[in-house]
Amino acid sequence: MKKKALIFGITGQDGSYLAEFLLKKKYIVHGVKRRSSSINTGRIDHIYQEPYTKKRTFILHYGDITDSLLVTRLVNEIKPDEIYNLAAQSHVQVSFESPEYTANADALGALRILEAIRFTKLENKTKYYQAGTSELFGRNEKTPQNEKANFYPASPYGVAKLYAHWITINYKEAYNIFACNGVLFNHESPRRGETFVTQKIVQGLCKIKKRKQNTLYLGNLYAKRDWGHARDYVEAMWLMLQQKKPIDLVISTGKQITVKNFVNKVARKLNIKIFWRGKGLNEKAIDKKGKVIIACDKTYYRPLEVNNLLGDSRKAKKILNWKPKVNLDDLISEMVNLEMNR
Numbered sequence: 134m135k136k137k138a139l140i141f142g143i144t145g146q147d148g149s150y151l152a153e154f155l156l157k158k159k160y161i162v163h164g165v166k167r168r169s170s171s172i173n174t175g176r177i178d179h180i181y182q183e184p185y186t187k188k189r190t191f192i193l194h195y196g197d198i199t200d201s202l203l204v205t206r207l208v209n210e211i212k213p214d215e216i217y218n219l220a221a222q223s224h225v226q227v228s229f230e231s232p233e234y235t236a237n238a239d240a241l242g243a244l245r246i247l248e249a250i251r252f253t254k255l256e257n258k259t260k261y262y263q264a265g266t267s268e269l270f271g272r273n274e275k276t277p278q279n280e281k282a283n284f285y286p287a288s289p290y291g292v293a294k295l296y297a298h299w300i301t302i303n304y305k306e307a308y309n310i311f312a313c314n315g316v317l318f319n320h321e322s323p324r325r326g327e328t329f330v331t332q333k334i335v336q337g338l339c340k341i342k343k344r345k346q347n348t349l350y351l352g353n354l355y356a357k358r359d360w361g362h363a364r365d366y367v368e369a370m371w372l373m374l375q376q377k378k379p380i381d382l383v384i385s386t387g388k389q390i391t392v393k394n395f396v397n398k399v400a401r402k403l404n405i406k407i408f409w410r411g412k413g414l415n416e417k418a419i420d421k422k423g424k425v426i427i428a429c430d431k432t433y434y435r436p437l438e439v440n441n442l443l444g445d446s447r448k449a450k451k452i453l454n455w456k457p458k459v460n461l462d463d464l465i466s467e468m469v470n471l472e473m474n475r
């Protein structure tokens with residue numbers, strides 16, 4: 134019998150890679166997509182083609198994580214072996230502007246799925262994966278951060294994910310559900326949303342290279358992130374659900390660089406020579422003719438910043454035998470090459 138997986142957040146970056154991964158492993162993949170006024174399935178359209186759809190191994194359902202009835206009905210109808218909760222308002226800066234919705238989707242969304250597992254009496258069948266985040270560490274700047282590091286979320290997004298983290302543990306302990314949290318550090322890919330900083334830098338500098346844009350405006354250049362490739366990270370999600378016991382794990386590369394150095398790497402890859410001048414909001418990168426390539430704009434600064442994220446995923450390496458395969462330079466090459474040919 135084929136295993137059935139249900140993915141909330143199938144249209145997102147991770148949802149699309151996870152669907153590909155599980156289909157290769159011969160799962161029947163059910164995905165939940167939101168109704169939108171224009172088509173939002175760009176990341177999974179290639180999967181939606183034959184043969185998967187014809188064989189009924191890739192099935193999409195309309196739905197929203199804020200809709201308890203729908204979540205419960207889908208869990209009851211599908212009776213999945215594994216549920217991956219990747220659905221979230223995932224943008225940290227947006228969460229400051231939309232805190233209540235972020236809490237509803239990102240915190241209560243997890244509760245709705247866990248409660249559906251319990252309500253439909255699937256506690257002994259259905260395994261649950263919660264998309265946790267390094268944003269849980271937030272203002273705890275003591276690095277590297279591992280499973281023992283203290284949480285100190287610094288945004289409505291981080292706080293909502295903290296609820297999701299603990300409710301996942303609570304349902305595991307109270308109802309014996311196989312439920313686990315992956316505490317994943319930033320992971321990127323050519324499918325990354327355009328408003329996250331890596332993709333914004335890649336797309337902006339590629340447009341500048343093609344003379345379709347003059348200047349790219351950014352926020353805090355000095356935040357440090359531990360960036361990996363999404364394809365590697367979805368494998369870790371799946372591995373977590375294949376263990377004998379549910380366990381929460383940090384997933385990261387163990388290397389960090391600043392946003393500014395990410396810009397430098399992309400510029401170098403594109404053969405754009407830049408020179409940094411000025412400080413704070415006046416900091417700029419200019420080319421040899423003095424044209425401003427990068428400038429800062431306070432619109433992109435957050436009310437509170439997470440300055441220093443660097444993960445220690447030695448435990449995952451030991452338990453899952455997992456380690457990232459793609460390094461940052463290869464990730465950047467993949468993103469830039471795709472963008473230049475888009």
Ligand code: NAP
Pocket residue numbers: 141142143144145146147148165166167169173196197198199218219220221222223224238264265266267316317318319320321326
């Ligand atoms: P993403 O590209 O923003 O995808 C989020 C997905 O959630 C999309 O499919 C989105 O649908 C869906 N969604 C949002 N609100 C929803 C709602 N109310 N009901 C149903 N679906 C909803 O995010 P990602 O990078 O793939 O990340 C996947 C998960 O991992 C998220 O939970 C994120 O918070 C978490 N995470 C991400 C990272 C990272 O670096 N990427 C790191 C740690 C944790 P639409 O396409 O319709 O918007």
Ligand code: F7E
Pocket residue numbers: 223224225226265266267268317318319320328329330331333350351352353354356357358392433434435438439
């Ligand atoms: O910002 C700085 C910004 O929005 C990274 C999500 O997937 O990873 C992601 O959250 C850094 C921040 O990602 C701009 O201030 C500067 O310090 O790409 P980001 P994030 O906030 O780290 C975590 C692990 C998640 O869980 C989230 O879902 O870059 N930055 N200038 C900028 N950021 C953006 N977006 N835009 C700028 O112009």
